[in-house]
Amino acid sequence: MAKVAYYPGCALEGSGGPYDRSTRALVKSLGMEMETVHDWNCCGAMEVKNIHPMLQTYMSARVMAIASEQMGYDTVMAPCNGCYHNLKKAEYELATSSESLDTLQGLAKKSEDPVYKGDVRTVHLLEWLMEDLGADGIKQKISKSLNGIKVANYYGCMYTRPRQIFPEKDQGPGSESSYKPHFMDDLLGAAGAVNVDFPLKTACCGGAHTLSDADTSTQLVLNIIQAAEDAGAEVIATECPTCHSGLEMHQVRAETEFGIKTNVKILYFTQLLGLAMGLSARKLGVHENVSDSLDFLHAKGVV
Amino acid sequence: MAIHEKTLIDPSRLITSDTLVVDGVDVSGHWNTMILPRTLKEYDDGFEAHIKEYAGAENVHRCWQCGSCTNSCTMYAQNTDFNPRYWIYLTRLGLKDEILKDKDIIWQCVSCNKCTNICPKDVRPEGVMKALAHWIEAEGFGEKSNSTIFDEEFARQCIARGRIEDSEVMTNFYKNTNQDIKEMALNGWLGIFVARMNKWTELRNGNIWKFITRTPIMHSLHMGYSMFFKPKTKSWGHTGEVLSQYVKEQKELAHG
Numbered sequence: 001m002a003k004v005a006y007y008p009g010c011a012l013e014g015s016g017g018p019y020d021r022s023t024r025a026l027v028k029s030l031g032m033e034m035e036t037v038h039d040w041n042c043c044g045a046m047e048v049k050n051i052h053p054m055l056q057t058y059m060s061a062r063v064m065a066i067a068s069e070q071m072g073y074d075t076v077m078a079p080c081n082g083c084y085h086n087l088k089k090a091e092y093e094l095a096t097s098s099e100s101l102d103t104l105q106g107l108a109k110k111s112e113d114p115v116y117k118g119d120v121r122t123v124h125l126l127e128w129l130m131e132d133l134g135a136d137g138i139k140q141k142i143s144k145s146l147n148g149i150k151v152a153n154y155y156g157c158m159y160t161r162p163r164q165i166f167p168e169k170d171q172g173p174g175s176e177s178s179y180k181p182h183f184m185d186d187l188l189g190a191a192g193a194v195n196v197d198f199p200l201k202t203a204c205c206g207g208a209h210t211l212s213d214a215d216t217s218t219q220l221v222l223n224i225i226q227a228a229e230d231a232g233a234e235v236i237a238t239e240c241p242t243c244h245s246g247l248e249m250h251q252v253r254a255e256t257e258f259g260i261k262t263n264v265k266i267l268y269f270t271q272l273l274g275l276a277m278g279l280s281a282r283k284l285g286v287h288e289n290v291s292d293s294l295d296f297l298h299a300k301g302v303v
Numbered sequence: 304m305a306i307h308e309k310t311l312i313d314p315s316r317l318i319t320s321d322t323l324v325v326d327g328v329d330v331s332g333h334w335n336t337m338i339l340p341r342t343l344k345e346y347d348d349g350f351e352a353h354i355k356e357y358a359g360a361e362n363v364h365r366c367w368q369c370g371s372c373t374n375s376c377t378m379y380a381q382n383t384d385f386n387p388r389y390w391i392y393l394t395r396l397g398l399k400d401e402i403l404k405d406k407d408i409i410w411q412c413v414s415c416n417k418c419t420n421i422c423p424k425d426v427r428p429e430g431v432m433k434a435l436a437h438w439i440e441a442e443g444f445g446e447k448s449n450s451t452i453f454d455e456e457f458a459r460q461c462i463a464r465g466r467i468e469d470s471e472v473m474t475n476f477y478k479n480t481n482q483d484i485k486e487m488a489l490n491g492w493l494g495i496f497v498a499r500m501n502k503w504t505e506l507r508n509g510n511i512w513k514f515i516t517r518t519p520i521m522h523s524l525h526m527g528y529s530m531f532f533k534p535k536t537k538s539w540g541h542t543g544e545v546l547s548q549y550v551k552e553q554k555e556l557a558h559g
Contacts, residue, residue: 017522017525018522042466053358055550204415211453211477213450220381252495288522
């Protein structure tokens with residue numbers, strides 16, 4: 001199995017802490033290997049590109065350059081959709097524009113940072129799991145079934161769009177689809193969950209405006225949550241700390257400010273997979289989520 | 304000059320008469336509403352070129368008005384006045400006054416990239432939305448939007464330390480937009496959110512055991528620690544200064 005450089009990003013260091021902990025625990029329990037990118041910096045999230053796109057390209061390329069030039073890795077793995085998207089976007093920009101590459105390398109030399117040479121690729125945690133183990137590999141490793149928990153797999157915007165920056169997707173059988181992503185469905189299905197037919201897999205949660213335009217975000221989150229409940233889901237599985245926080249925050253806001261109560265639980269897919277590997281809920285940070293799912297998981301016999 | 308369809312039926316251009324006689328024939332009740340004729344004169348020939356100097360709008364000239372962007376748009380589904388196709392059209396015609404009628408909603412683009420994903424001409428409408436929002440602010444046509452204030456605080460931390468810290472982004476955003484974070488924490492949804500995260504709700508409901516076993520002590524401690532000792536990229540060095548200088552130069556080059 002290929003060892004990869006792990007790029008957690010700012011969210012997993014802060015509010016997305018349970019995603020970081022469950023990722024590390026899951027990867028370890030699966031016998032896969034990764035090493036955290038040394039002294040990484042923020043990828044610029046969705047904000048820095050609005051100040052200037054080169055800022056975002058630079059910050060993402062710096063992370064890839066550290067992994068490649070200082071640590072000798074050819075693959076960076078990012079579990080956060082925002083980080084993954086930004087690194088892929090920088091990869092694409094620097095591969096298709098020699099002007100951007102020249103500017104970037106000039107800035108790196110001036111800053112005395114490692115220089116990105118274009119020899120590293122980024123994968124999402126979902127892709128790494130599928131590449132290295134696949135659904136069958138996961139099936140062989142589970143020690144506890146998810147007992148038919150009904151899951152709506154929510155992929156969000158940044159994992160699939162725009163498709164130009166993800167050359168590996170939409171390459172036929174076995175590859176991930178940017179229109180109808182299925183890797184999370186495949187993995188959780190292998191672990192014993194029942195994937196409901198969820199139409200808003202790649203809908204937007206309004207994450208870019210979680211605070212700056214809260215009313216819009218609450219509405220977009222409600223669309224997702226209510227569609228999941230209509231589809232019969234008991235849990236929404238997330239793969240992005242911004243989506244996860246957005247869903248949790250605006251679920252609370254919808255209930256307390258607008259009186260719209262919803263019951264679906266929100267869990268990182270790594271927490272669900274980790275439970276199937278027999279890891280404890282505490283180790284996976286399930287109690288650190290705002291959406292309290294422990295009673296539900298007990299009742300399902302998963303915890 | 305092309306006539307652009309939306310202002311043709313602008314309410315301010317409609318005239319309605321109770322009685323109307325045309326060439327000696329009384330048409331009252333049948334043809335009593337007319338649209339004022341007009342010729343557009345207020346367009347700016349150089350506007351498209353000007354907007355292209357804003358980062359993100361480089362490809363706006365490629366649009367052929369297929370409407371895929373608006374058709375797929377997350378915000379259009381919320382509010383049909385949010386119309387990227389239309390604003391791109393106005394940008395190309397140089398009808399600034401018409402764009403400015405929507406200045407209070409253009410900034411609401413959620414950057415979901417559906418438009419950029421589907422566009423057959425690689426216009427990258429998401430970038431155009433951001434460019435228009437920045438043009439409105441830079442020319443002083445509108446207040447700095449909440450979105451820009453958020454972006455600026457986020458970028459400030461990135462440039463200064465290489466990393467951001469969640470609670471600092473949040474508190475400074477609320478401070479810079481004159482929102483009372485204390486009030487929101489004490490009496491608003493934010494407080495309830497924090498209470499649920501820390502499982503104080505279990506304590507209030509008398510479920511002491513659940514509170515003890517479920518309260519996220521390490522997570523809260525870690526987040527609290529980060530509030531005082533900000534996460535920092537040690538090797539960031541003078542990277543931030545080099546980047547700031549570069550952005551400053553680029554903006555001067557584009558906008559003078």
